[in-house]
Amino acid sequence: MPDHITLRDVELPPLSVLEPEPVLSGEVYAGRIDRTRARMRELGLTHLIAYADREHPGNSLYLTGFDPRFEEALVVLDLDNAPWILAGNESSAMVPGLPVTATAVLCQSLSLPGQDRSIQQRVSAALRQVGVGSGARVGLVGWRQITAGDSPLSPYAYAVPAFVIGEILDVTPNLTDATSILMGIDGLRSRNEADQIALNEHRSTRAAGHAWRALEALEPGRSELATAEHMALNGLPLTAHVMLTTGSGKIVGLCSPSDRVIGHGDLLSTAVGLQGGLTSRAGYVLHAGQLAQRQTDFAAGYFAAIAIWYRGLVLGASTAEIAERTTRELAKSSIRPLLNPGHLQHIDEWLDSPFAAGSHGTVHSGMSLQADIIPVGSTPDLAANCEDAVAIADADLRAELAERYPRMWARVTARRTFMTQTLGLRIAEEVLPLSDRQAVLPPALLSLSSVLVATASA
The missing domain is CATH 3.90.230.10 (Creatinase/methionine aminopeptidase superfamily)
Structure with a gap:
């Protein structure tokens, strides 16, 4: 002893x-979005896409206050407009009550298995709807960073479902890992x-x-x-x-x-x-x-x-x-x-x-x-x-x-x-x-x- x-x-x-x-005000979130956009500009990005699910809502909550229930979701941020939130059949209804102005975009492939997909299923279609085009330079924020020790493909590996990555690449080939903007020891x-x-x-x-x-x-x-x-x-x-x-x-x-x-x-x-x-x-x-x-x-x-x-x-x-x-x-x-x-x-x-x-x-x-x-x-x-x-x-x-x-x-x-x-x-x-x-x-x-x-x- x-x-x-x-x-x-x-x-x-x-x-x-x-x-x-305490309640986090809209001004707090506006400041976070401004600081995120400053990092985006440093990296030459036109769009940031942050992945979230029930187990990993942190980045979505940080940017918008949105906490997906049951489903997966994507927060899409450009350099000028209010954020868009791509959500499934159930979580879309939570977007109007957020402390920030954000637009819900229905993306039914983010819903639970067996639910309706008849309105808008594809992530790629939803991304085009919010202005992500073929010339967009997208930074993708996963729920964690993938280091070189985790995978020799770490510059191209994302802690995001493969189908989401495929859908983004269907829209633009210009995709990079931007997880470090928000996460990591130097993240916001x-x-x-x-x-x-x-x-x-x-x-x-x-x-x-x-x-x-x-x-x-x-x-x-x-x-x-x-x-x-x-x-x-x-x-x-x-x-x-x-x-x-x-x-x-x-x-x-x-x-x-x-x-x-x-x-x-x-x-x-x-x-x-x-x-x-x-x-x-x-x-x-x-x-x-x-x-x-x-x-x-x-x-x-x-x-x-x-x-x-x-x-x-x-x-x-x-x-x-x-x-x-x-x-x-x-x-x-x-x-x-x-x-x-x-x-x-x-x-x-x-x-x-x-x-x-x-x-x-x-x-x-x-x-x-x-x-x-x-x-x-x-x-x-x-x-x-x-x-x-x-x-x-x-x-x-x-x-x-x-x-x-x-x-x-x-x-x-x-x-x-x-x-x-x-x-x-x-x-x-x-x-x-x-x-x-x-x-x-x-x-x-x-x-x-x-x-x-x-x-x-x-």
Whole structure:
């Protein structure tokens, strides 16, 4: 166990009672479209086409607020006109209620199998209808980037169904991958406006409340599903299926709750993700006094790395160096990270991750991040997780948030105070905790107020 990490009883801050959540205005979307068009001009594009489906709505939501249900969809943007949204039989009806002026274009091949195709089936016909002609220079935005390591054909590979690509090429041969305009560590979506950060905070706060209410209801002898009922989910869109899983000796944290009865001494992992942030915790169905020393040591070694990660979030800092220092700290306790030590999040739970060896990324204002460091120990019967959302804001962005969203700012300020004065973590002034009980890690989940803290020497 690291000598600067200890288990201490603390008074947990209450879960927040929230005001109505912020609403992104038409002006926010207009600014996003203007910035996207500037990138299009830099690349010599006349049109941008962004793909979306139920699992991957982030780019569509970013540009227009359109969130397709059941179906696939395409957002088409040129350099002058309001966006067009190519949608199927069901989702077309959602376009008139968007916060931006957009025109719905029925494209029935984007509908579910077996539905009517008799009005307008082909994507190519719909593209011609909105002015995409043979001379158009089209940038296609898929739901992720395809790198050279993913495929030797990466300059010509798109994370978009092949039939859509074929339909675009039927209209124009001038097609290029433009996913990096919106996604990736330098994409527009890695720089959030004050309004999006405020919305992320609201959703992250809700997600934390859902997860912590389940933990507060935890009892051996109660089923996973009965425990998950205490999350009190309210219908806001999820970025991941609800997770709550237990097991004896081993768990797979991605699993959904079942009728399995939770046993004393089980491992437990739970997570709730909303569009804006995810909260996850993992530990043992034990009281603090029942922890084995190796269980405490594992959690403490993990928390020491969490402290390193938060401390590294300074404007201009190398994300590759933060990843290396975090990984090195984990290794001191024979732990490795399952995935990257942290990642970008936006509307999606995982946008990309600059926390990797060789990354050229730096910590910049407007980032919204997940403290998602999943520890893997030497044996599968060890568990810990402490995942929350955090934003990075320079002085100007902090001033705007404080002025326009005073209640949100009060929550952020209180969380910073708790993290530094109670948990002993060092965080720069640009670090904005977005979740209730940020970085609170109780290894024994039947003793939630017995948490790991860093001493003054950390």
